[in-house]
Amino acid sequence: MDIFRLKNKKRISCFLSMVIIGALAVSGCAGNEQPGEAASGFLKHKEHKNYIVENPLKFERIMVDAEGNPLEDEADEGGDFYREYGILKVSGLRDKAVEKKINDRIAEKFKECVGSLPAYRGIKILLGDEKQLLNENIYTYQSFNCNNVLSVVMERNAGYRNESDGEKGDDVYFSQTETMNFDLNTGEEIGFSELFGDEEAYKYLNDSVKAFLSENNAQEEQGEDIYGTLIQTKPFEKLDSEQKYYLNDSYINLVMDYETPEFQTNMNSYSISIPWSQNIYLTENYFSESEDIYESDEPLAKCLIADVSGEEKRIYSYENEEGVEMMVRGSYRSTTPEFIQEKIEAFSANGFQGIDKELKKYYRQAAEECSRENCYGSCMKTVNVSAFGGYINYEEGIYASVTGHQSSWADTITYFDKNKSTQSVYRKSDSKKMELEDFFKNRQDCEKLVKEAMVKAVQRNFEENSGWISKDEALKDYVFGEGENKEKDLRFIDKMYDNICGMSLSGTYMSFLAENFSKGEEIFREIYGEDCPFSENSYIFTTGVYRLKYSEIGCENLSIFE
Amino acid sequence: MGNLKGRKYLSVLLILMTVLAAVFSGGCSADKNDAENGENSRDNSMELGFTAETLPIIDGATALAPYYEAMAAELLGMDVSEARQYTLCSKTDGAYENLIAGKADMIFCSMPSSEQQEMAAEAGVEFETVPFLNGGFVFFVNKDNPVDSLSVEQLHDIYAGKITNWKEVGGDDVKIVPYQRPNNSGSQTGIYKYVISEDEIMEAPTEMKIETMGEIIDAVANYENSEGAIGYSYYYYVANMHNSDEIKLVQIDGIAPSDETIGNGTYPIINPSLMVINKETAADSPIRDIVKWVLSDEGKRVARENGYIPIEK
Numbered sequence: 001m002d003i004f005r006l007k008n009k010k011r012i013s014c015f016l017s018m019v020i021i022g023a024l025a026v027s028g029c030a031g032n033e034q035p036g037e038a039a040s041g042f043l044k045h046k047e048h049k050n051y052i053v054e055n056p057l058k059f060e061r062i063m064v065d066a067e068g069n070p071l072e073d074e075a076d077e078g079g080d081f082y083r084e085y086g087i088l089k090v091s092g093l094r095d096k097a098v099e100k101k102i103n104d105r106i107a108e109k110f111k112e113c114v115g116s117l118p119a120y121r122g123i124k125i126l127l128g129d130e131k132q133l134l135n136e137n138i139y140t141y142q143s144f145n146c147n148n149v150l151s152v153v154m155e156r157n158a159g160y161r162n163e164s165d166g167e168k169g170d171d172v173y174f175s176q177t178e179t180m181n182f183d184l185n186t187g188e189e190i191g192f193s194e195l196f197g198d199e200e201a202y203k204y205l206n207d208s209v210k211a212f213l214s215e216n217n218a219q220e221e222q223g224e225d226i227y228g229t230l231i232q233t234k235p236f237e238k239l240d241s242e243q244k245y246y247l248n249d250s251y252i253n254l255v256m257d258y259e260t261p262e263f264q265t266n267m268n269s270y271s272i273s274i275p276w277s278q279n280i281y282l283t284e285n286y287f288s289e290s291e292d293i294y295e296s297d298e299p300l301a302k303c304l305i306a307d308v309s310g311e312e313k314r315i316y317s318y319e320n321e322e323g324v325e326m327m328v329r330g331s332y333r334s335t336t337p338e339f340i341q342e343k344i345e346a347f348s349a350n351g352f353q354g355i356d357k358e359l360k361k362y363y364r365q366a367a368e369e370c371s372r373e374n375c376y377g378s379c380m381k382t383v384n385v386s387a388f389g390g391y392i393n394y395e396e397g398i399y400a401s402v403t404g405h406q407s408s409w410a411d412t413i414t415y416f417d418k419n420k421s422t423q424s425v426y427r428k429s430d431s432k433k434m435e436l437e438d439f440f441k442n443r444q445d446c447e448k449l450v451k452e453a454m455v456k457a458v459q460r461n462f463e464e465n466s467g468w469i470s471k472d473e474a475l476k477d478y479v480f481g482e483g484e485n486k487e488k489d490l491r492f493i494d495k496m497y498d499n500i501c502g503m504s505l506s507g508t509y510m511s512f513l514a515e516n517f518s519k520g521e522e523i524f525r526e527i528y529g530e531d532c533p534f535s536e537n538s539y540i541f542t543t544g545v546y547r548l549k550y551s552e553i554g555c556e557n558l559s560i561f562e
Numbered sequence: 563m564g565n566l567k568g569r570k571y572l573s574v575l576l577i578l579m580t581v582l583a584a585v586f587s588g589g590c591s592a593d594k595n596d597a598e599n600g601e602n603s604r605d606n607s608m609e610l611g612f613t614a615e616t617l618p619i620i621d622g623a624t625a626l627a628p629y630y631e632a633m634a635a636e637l638l639g640m641d642v643s644e645a646r647q648y649t650l651c652s653k654t655d656g657a658y659e660n661l662i663a664g665k666a667d668m669i670f671c672s673m674p675s676s677e678q679q680e681m682a683a684e685a686g687v688e689f690e691t692v693p694f695l696n697g698g699f700v701f702f703v704n705k706d707n708p709v710d711s712l713s714v715e716q717l718h719d720i721y722a723g724k725i726t727n728w729k730e731v732g733g734d735d736v737k738i739v740p741y742q743r744p745n746n747s748g749s750q751t752g753i754y755k756y757v758i759s760e761d762e763i764m765e766a767p768t769e770m771k772i773e774t775m776g777e778i779i780d781a782v783a784n785y786e787n788s789e790g791a792i793g794y795s796y797y798y799y800v801a802n803m804h805n806s807d808e809i810k811l812v813q814i815d816g817i818a819p820s821d822e823t824i825g826n827g828t829y830p831i832i833n834p835s836l837m838v839i840n841k842e843t844a845a846d847s848p849i850r851d852i853v854k855w856v857l858s859d860e861g862k863r864v865a866r867e868n869g870y871i872p873i874e875k
Binding site: 055117119121122123124125126214217219220221231232233234235261262264465 | 614623624625627628631642643644646647648649650651653654736743744747748749783784785795798868869
């Protein structure tokens with residue numbers, strides 16, 4: 001009977017424990033707040049702008065040793081093994097105490113990471129008591145830097161050899177992703193539970209993860225090992241309040257690794273990326289245009305938010321007609337407006353616009369001169385759709401060519417080469433096809449502002465390629481340099497502007513299309529009377545002129561941010 | 563009253579002992595003496611006293627990892643996040659390979675395939691298998707589908723393409739869309755094993771997918787909960803399905819899959835999970851102590867706490 005009494009006592013204490021644990025869970029006093037219950041956050045559905053504002057921070061990548069001390073040389077050759085460690089230093093905040101807090105945290109995270117064993121399944125069995133480091137690499141970068149929020153990612157790859165029992169055992173390699181998401185107002189990290197403005201956004205993220213797992217058969221133990229495969233060990237219920245995450249311009253990325261045991265990730269970290277959409281977006285809880293927390297006096301640089309919501313739809317067809325490959329390829333998302341989907345259907349169904357007949361004629365000629373096995377003819381029709389900040393980019397193209405060589409050592413002869421493409425932008429709200437002037441608050445400013453931005457783009461491209469080209473040397477004679485070509489420079493820019501025949505928008509750029517890829521080179525030759533210099537970097541004077549940052553045009557001049 | 567309660571607990575204990583004895587005498591390969599001692603294994607984490615150094619090497623299927631990791635935590639007296647670093651998770655194929663190669667001492671998996679048995683025979687290894695969990699292989703349809711129950715034969719004919727309309731099995735005049743899973747997945751192995759052979763099954767609905775490098779492949783289409791759809795999976799996972807509120811589980815021969823019907827084996831399509839060890843394992847090996855622990859009340863408690871259904875009969 002005593003035994004039964006003891007067991008009853010055990011049951012009672014067990015019951016009481018459960019009640020206490022339950023009460024703690026309900027009241028949240030365990031300090032483990034459920035994500036959906038958070039009162040504030042910067043992710044919230046429905047109320048949002050179509051853009052985010054880049055933080056004018058400066059980033060310096062510093063190579064360090066295992067203790068975190070800066071190195072002069074880039075890599076630390078550690079005897080029998082190789083290691084390379086890079087951390088990030090942030091500057092540009094007015095409040096230096098906040099800046100220090102952020103940099104100290106990055107340095108601290110590095111120290112936590114370096115030389116540690118992440119708690120992956122089986123790692124201590126596989127490595128045993130004695131292990132030899134084979135290689136270790138830590139790379140730190142900023143994945144998101146907008147709206148006074150900074151996401152920093154620390155990627156670590158390492159390999160160890162099991163040398164237990166004095167024997168050379170197996171090598172074990174693993175990857176690790178550590179993340180930090182800072183509120184730049186305070187330097188504090190933003191926990192996952194703070195992301196949510198309401199239950200609906202949290203539910204949306206959980207549902208998105210479930211949908212991802214279902215689409216990827218994650219509950220199935222696949223027979224073959226594929227790097228990075230994510231397999232569930234048990235049914236996924238919900239994201240933890242301390243879920244590891246980082247942001248980028250289009251996604252919230254949820255890191256699955258040793259901290260998410262409901263997944264088996266094979267000693268690698270794995271990210272599930274959930275796109276920003278009408279259900280989940282950045283709010284401006286941490287940001288106000290009127291409060292400047294940065295040292296920079298530069299005007300605000302705004303970025304349109306990419307809309308990658310919905311399922312990706314692919315268009316693909318392939319036929320081999322009389323030896324010529326005829327292909328149709330394209331992609332769009334299920335959320336693409338109906339009027340665009342109708343255009344896609346019409347374009348896909350509309351044959352090859354006569355190019356195929358011309359192509360086949362040249363293919364027959366090539367086949368006669370080179371024999372069939374030595375010639376190649378193809379015609380590819382493409383249609384692609386992307387969406388940024390309430391605008392839809394719609395691009396069509398036909399690319400056709402016939403090439404051949406008369407023997408295996410002979411030069412390739414191009415018999416036929418024809419490319420034709422169009423790029424248009426539509427406003428999602430009213431299906432309006434946009435003209436270039438429509439993007440400007442004052443339509444009459446359009447030409448002047450675009451031409452000025454083109455010059456800035458050339459100068460930026462030189463800056464970005466300063467490793468290969470001396471900017472001073474290169475600009476001496478061309479495009480607003482100090483030489484005698486000023487008049488030619490203006491004519492070059494004018495001509496480039498006049499040849500714009502299409503456009504598209506991305507997060508930070510407005511891009512233009514000329515009739516063909518080599519148009520810029522032709523214009524350069526026509527104006528300056530010589531071939532475009534820096535042949536390896538000729539895009540600086542060609543496509544580079546057609547890719548303008550919004551900040552180069554001046555975000556304040558553009559209507560797309562209204 | 564005290565006496566009544568005492569008698570009640572005594573009778574429960576006796577029933578448990580009888581059930582456990584029945585399990586071991588009923589064809590499972592565990593040693594009979596081990597089974598008889600099974601009920602005495604409560605709190606034997608203390609008795610077993612494993613440390614990280616002495617714990618046998620445990621490996622297994624991904625879907626059973628939460629069980630054997632929790633088990634390791636109990637046996638080591640550690641938090642599970644620490645204990646799982648001392649157990650492997652090489653998936654079914656890898657776990658059998660490790661057991662055969664002597665790189666694992668015991669594995670937690672489904673039944674070995676004929677290939678795995680052949681591989682073991684070639685290596686001179688004989689498996690000793692001990693069932694310890696029951697799982698159900700389940701079929702699901704749209705919640706508005708009026709068909710509640712199907713027989714295994716009807717399921718066979720649906721997946722053979724012989725029954726093509728729900729009206730043929732008492733439902734609406736709606737075409738049946740029988741979804742399948744990728745060929746090397748656990749669920750597809752399940753349907754081949756329990757319902758229809760690989761030779762007989764009809765072609766799966768596919769969707770075009772683009773793999774890396776632009777390669778186009780026809781991939782098995784994912785289950786879409788359309789009016790005429792039918793799909794399958796393991797009971798353990800169904801709660802996780804994205805649209806689980808919109809689907810209903812199909813009864814097989816009038817028996818609905820549930821913890822009870824799967825646990826007591828009345829549900830017709832049962833998929834047991836096994837502990838597998840090398841038959842040559844010594845009688846006094848700590849590996850056999852773990853087998854006993856898994857079959858004990860303590861082992862069953864850990865199973866239930868982790869969402870599994872321990873074998874009760």
